[in-house]
Amino acid sequence: DVHLVESGGGVARPGGSLRLSCAASGFNFDDYGMSWVRQVPGKGLEWVSDVNWNGGSTGYAESVKGRFTISRDNTKNSLYLQMNSLRAEDTAFYYCARVVGGRLVRNSYFDFWGQGTLVTVSS
Amino acid sequence: SYVLTQPPSVSVAPGKTARIPCGGNNIGSKTVHWYQQKPGQAPVLVIDSNSDRPSGIPQRFSGSNSGNTATLTISRVEVGDEADYYCQVWDTTSEYVFGSGTKVTVL
Numbered sequence: 001d002v003h004l005v006e007s008g009g010g011v012a013r014p015g016g017s018l019r020l021s022c023a024a025s026g027f028n029f030d031d032y033g034m035s036w037v038r039q040v041p042g043k044g045l046e047w048v049s050d051v052n053w054n055g056g057s058t059g060y061a062e063s064v065k066g067r068f069t070i071s072r073d074n075t076k077n078s079l080y081l082q083m084n085s086l087r088a089e090d091t092a093f094y095y096c097a098r099v100v101g102g103r104l105v106r107n108s109y110f111d112f113w114g115q116g117t118l119v120t121v122s123s
Numbered sequence: 124s125y126v127l128t129q130p131p132s133v134s135v136a137p138g139k140t141a142r143i144p145c146g147g148n149n150i151g152s153k154t155v156h157w158y159q160q161k162p163g164q165a166p167v168l169v170i171d172s173n174s175d176r177p178s179g180i181p182q183r184f185s186g187s188n189s190g191n192t193a194t195l196t197i198s199r200v201e202v203g204d205e206a207d208y209y210c211q212v213w214d215t216t217s218e219y220v221f222g223s224g225t226k227v228t229v230l
Binding site for chain 1: 153154156158160164165166167168171172177209211213215218219220221222223224
């Protein structure tokens with residue numbers, strides 16, 4: 001079974017940093033692109049970032065570009081999201097998701113999701 | 124950027140059919156995917172590639188896409204189908220785009 005487990009969420013001050021991790025199991029991690037999707041509590045889903053199978057290609061939503069960095073370590077079956085210069089509007093649940101299709105593939109979607117980790121940005 | 128429009132809510136009686144629209148400019152030229160999210164849980168893929176059901180998803184769930192509207196149809200609705208439903212497409216400028224979500228209430 002595919003399992004994605006996020007960690008690293010918590011409370012950060014505005015302007016601060018957090019690093020999220022996602023541990024993957026149950027599939028060949030380096031066969032898939034991976035992504036982060038976030039959700040403000042009680043609101044809708046927003047794509048944040050994605051990375052191709054080997055980490056060589058990444059993409060970001062405009063709202064996080066220049067502040068967040070996605071990366072992966074295929075030797076550890078892990079996905080990461082380094083979040084810098086955090087803002088109150090970054091407060092959300094952050095989900096790790098497996099991508100079917102891949103970076104810049106027009107029909108891509110998410111077939112498995114983790115349970116999410118909550119990031120709260122507050123002074 | 125590409126925008127997907129969904130009604131905030133849809134109500135349906137048990138055993139009836141729920142239809143959840145997802146509107147977008149010429150969305151019929153794109154491929155639409157649907158996710159179900161129950162309270163306190165992660166999203167679950169219920170329809171991919173307009174009308175394909177992933178393994179484990181009941182046949183009661185179906186999808187269609189044409190013109191400016193894609194539709195998720197839930198037949199013989201059960202209380203357990205109460206959830207938020209999101210459509211999603213991939214767009215060349217915005218990459219992954221989600222609809223605003225529709226809350227399905229079973230009366």
